[in-house]
Amino acid sequence: MILFLDYDGVLHPDAVYLERGRPVLRADGELLMWSRHLVDALASAPHVRIVLSTSWARELRFARARDYLPAELRPRVIGATWHSGMATDGEHRPLGRDTWWDTSTRYQQIRRYVDRAGLSQWIAVDDNPEGWCDADKHHLVQTDSMRGLSDSAAVQRLAELLESAR
Numbered sequence: 539m540i541l542f543l544d545y546d547g548v549l550h551p552d553a554v555y556l557e558r559g560r561p562v563l564r565a566d567g568e569l570l571m572w573s574r575h576l577v578d579a580l581a582s583a584p585h586v587r588i589v590l591s592t593s594w595a596r597e598l599r600f601a602r603a604r605d606y607l608p609a610e611l612r613p614r615v616i617g618a619t620w621h622s623g624m625a626t627d628g629e630h631r632p633l634g635r636d637t638w639w640d641t642s643t644r645y646q647q648i649r650r651y652v653d654r655a656g657l658s659q660w661i662a663v664d665d666n667p668e669g670w671c672d673a674d675k676h677h678l679v680q681t682d683s684m685r686g687l688s689d690s691a692a693v694q695r696l697a698e699l700l701e702s703a704r
Contacts, residue, residue: 539583539703540660542591542619542648545606547665547683549573556597561606565684570606575687576663576696577610583700590618591648591662596639619647643669661699663687 546552549572553565563569580586588611594603595618604615620639639647644666652660665683667675679699681692 539586539700540616540652540655540657541580541586541588542651542660542662542664543576543588544644544662544664544666545570545590545592545594545603548663548681548686549576550686552665552683552686559598561594561598570608572687573608573611575693577608579693579696579700580611580614583704586614586700588615589651590615590620591644591651591664592618593620595620617651619651645669645671645674649674659703661696661703663692663696 543549546554549570550563550567551565554561554563554569556562561569590600590603592603594606597603598606600618600620603618604612607615642650644664645662646669648660648662651657661677661679663679663681665681665686667678667680670678677699679692679696681687682689685692687693687696
């Protein structure tokens with residue numbers, strides 16, 4: 539089972555900006571303040587692995603984005619929908635910000651990963667429902683962008699999906 543994880547609007551409010559290469563939360567609270575809810579939800583699901591579906595993987599690089607997560611979650615992270623190879627034209631020349639990944643919806647990024655990996659069991663936790671096809675909406679735990687996983691309804695939905703996948 540793969541869990542695609544967004545950060546902004548899920549693990550903290552969607553009010554994060556990069557300042558001098560560092561993410562800064564411009565809302566009450568702190569970065570990843572709701573990650574404990576995810577740790578608790580996954581405690582009884584050791585088979586679940588995480589793929590980062592957050593723009594942090596692009597902006598901060600994979601390892602740095604992963605290392606913001608609590609220690610309990612880091613070993614579960616196996617990849618990201620973004621890979622640095624996507625920033626080249628195939629001949630290792632850097633592209634601008636007009637790559638496929640930059641112009642696609644979060645759903646398209648996740649769906650591409652799902653298709654390439656041949657996944658059948660997966661969940662996405664994200665605050666952005668844009669572009670999700672009806673056939674895949676049952677995989678989505680949609681959070682409110684300002685309440686994220688502090689919303690008990692989102693945590694309950696995640697628990698239901700994790701239980702149904704067992």
